[in-house]
Amino acid sequence: MTGTRWLSDEEKRAWHAFVAASALVDRRLDLQLKESVGISHQQYGILVQLSGTCDHEMRMTELAEALLNSKSGLTYQISQLEKAGLVRRRSCTSDVRAVYAVLTEAGQKLLEKAAPGHVALVRELIIDVLTDDQREAIAxxxxxxTRRILGDAAEAPGATDSPQAAAG
Amino acid sequence: MTGTRWLSDEEKRAWHAFVAASALVDRRLDLQLKESVGISHQQYGILVQLSGTCDHEMRMTELAEALLNSKSGLTYQISQLEKAGLVRRRSCTSDVRAVYAVLTEAGQKLLEKAAPGHVALVRELIIDVLTDDQREAIAxxxxxxTRRILGDAAEAPGATDSPQAAAG
DNA sequence: ACCGGATCGTTCGAATTTGAACAAGAGATT
DNA sequence: AATCTCTTGTTCAAATTCGAACGATCCGGT
Structure with a gap:
């Protein structure tokens, strides 16, 4: 153990920018969504995810993974959204354990109302601030x-299959 | 309301990568710090910030701003760190209201113990994954x-009167 | 049919975060 | 000095998050 490879000034600059931007952007988006339609950024993500599927529904575990959330955390948020009438639960006939979260009509309406302002702010805060090259480098x-971290967590099982759905 | 400028596929790719990486990296760092020395990423940031000053101390408000944290949140975390003996509070002679958070000897020791592993993981998860160009683009x-968001918040606190009479 | 292990979603308690309200002090104006 | 305004840090209740434990169910091998 000779020495730790500390971060150079240039590396620190990138690291700090990344951490700060993450915190600030997320907070701003959360604030706007709460003010405009009364839901959190987290909840908005759930609605978007559901609306991106054919039947506007998804299984709890699948949803939790897609949102990088814990199962218990999702249970809580789905309950909140259910109280608000934006989502409802549906049980599966083939597997009694399984639960589907389904986007309701009201949820779809709310999403359509929230999306324009949200996307506009995402553009204003980050997307339109970056140059094309910077955006590509970030992507x-x-x-x-992201791929490496997710790969690590699920390395043992074959992870080459993942039916993707375009999300907005 | 002609049309919203939705995100293109390329823009979505950057946005999703940014959001996912933020969540995943932070979670991994938090986990490692808790396992190795028993403090959160948040608390680690406080210790680092304090150790970076000449007298290893900083005022509460100043510290909260540097860490992009709410004042009440910092009060809580400093209390936790104080219980653990890593930080102590010191009141200011010239201003009775002011409180300094001071890094203790134990806090310094813990930081020195935690830093190598932390930096190594930061490298493994993100810094060393990026090419030089990507790192520079991100920085x-x-x-x-970051600069724009912080600038907005400080520059035009009251000047942001948007026409919002009609809700929605 | 039956057992052992894996999976599913929920529940629970503890830790953390947030914003609003608060008490106390500082600073400027009169 | 009296008063008004701003700042400082804390307290409080409510909301959220997390991991561990749980009951229930599914699946494969026997």
């Missing part, structure tokens, strides 16, 4: 970062 | 993102 670089 | 791009 490539952080995409690889 | 520049996300640095600008």
């Amino acid at each position: 490539d670089g952080l995409g690889e970062v | 520049d791009g996300l640095g600008e993102v």
